[in-house]
Amino acid sequence: MKDIIEIRNVTKNYPNMTAVQDVSFSVQEGEVFGILGPNGAGKTTTLEMVEGLKPIDAGSIIVDGLSITSHNQEVKSRIGVQLQSSAFFDGLTLVELLEMFGAMYGREVDAPALLAKVQLTEKSDSMVKELSGGQKQRFSIATALVNDPKILFLDEPTTGLDPQARRNLWDLISEINRTGTTIVLTTHYMDEAEVLCDRIAIMDHANLVALDTTENLLKDSRLVSGIQFRTEPALTADAFKQLPGVRGASGEDGLIHLASGTVEETLPALFELARTGDYTILDLQVKQPTLEDLFLTLTGHALRD
Numbered sequence: 001m002k003d004i005i006e007i008r009n010v011t012k013n014y015p016n017m018t019a020v021q022d023v024s025f026s027v028q029e030g031e032v033f034g035i036l037g038p039n040g041a042g043k044t045t046t047l048e049m050v051e052g053l054k055p056i057d058a059g060s061i062i063v064d065g066l067s068i069t070s071h072n073q074e075v076k077s078r079i080g081v082q083l084q085s086s087a088f089f090d091g092l093t094l095v096e097l098l099e100m101f102g103a104m105y106g107r108e109v110d111a112p113a114l115l116a117k118v119q120l121t122e123k124s125d126s127m128v129k130e131l132s133g134g135q136k137q138r139f140s141i142a143t144a145l146v147n148d149p150k151i152l153f154l155d156e157p158t159t160g161l162d163p164q165a166r167r168n169l170w171d172l173i174s175e176i177n178r179t180g181t182t183i184v185l186t187t188h189y190m191d192e193a194e195v196l197c198d199r200i201a202i203m204d205h206a207n208l209v210a211l212d213t214t215e216n217l218l219k220d221s222r223l224v225s226g227i228q229f230r231t232e233p234a235l236t237a238d239a240f241k242q243l244p245g246v247r248g249a250s251g252e253d254g255l256i257h258l259a260s261g262t263v264e265e266t267l268p269a270l271f272e273l274a275r276t277g278d279y280t281i282l283d284l285q286v287k288q289p290t291l292e293d294l295f296l297t298l299t300g301h302a303l304r305d
């Protein structure tokens, strides 16, 4: 399969920090590619450089055979970027907005067909402020499709949506991909990446820490187990990082989560620690491993820390 995006040794510095550090990866034509990582990992900055919205400080990016640096406008005409809905003008209907976006590309837009594609036909004459959160997200995807792009970029498309609206959006994204559009999305939800993506790049602290097919990453994650519990009195995750077998530890609301490569070593050591430390272990569960556990083993901390 052909690489439609090639990112080579790309770095982005802000005055006080490096947001993206020497990152390289390729996206293949026709795939759904996910960039996964916690807030601040550098996902949006990476995406914005590929979209030609932010200059790169080092390295190179080729999109559909064109350098983003020397062919910025040509690249922009071939891609679709989902805008956040707050950026839309008030006072125009959905149909009028789509026609306006089309005009920006010098194109006639079949607004009713685009609205049907994102299941908003009945809202054609409504304004954006009259839409629900999920409908707004679907509409912003429609605006990104006005130029019939080869690649569609979605930045955290389901953040803030309820579970039903998230599922609807997943269906829409899969449907758009089925018709041949390459999709690059960022997310900090493991389940989203698992459902949608053919391949996943995992970023943490400006670096790429893993890149593989979703299937292989899931296989890798099965090599670890998730151990979850509370303690009385409550302790922080740091207290358990040194236990044998533990490859990452995180805590949220008093619930400790350990990723362990050898449960048979970790559990006895955990009980021994509790006995000598004079605390009680509550609600202990050993769980089916998830991509979240893999993230913990790769980075030592949780996705939502």
Ligand code: ADP
Binding pocket: 014, 015, 017, 018, 019, 037, 038, 039, 040, 041, 042, 043, 044, 045, 046
């Ligand atoms: P993510 O999308 O993974 O949450 P971002 O790419 O938005 O991460 O941000 C990466 C890091 O760069 C963060 O620490 C963020 O605060 C910083 N950052 C992003 N944009 C700017 C900017 N315009 N100026 C300074 N720092 C920025």
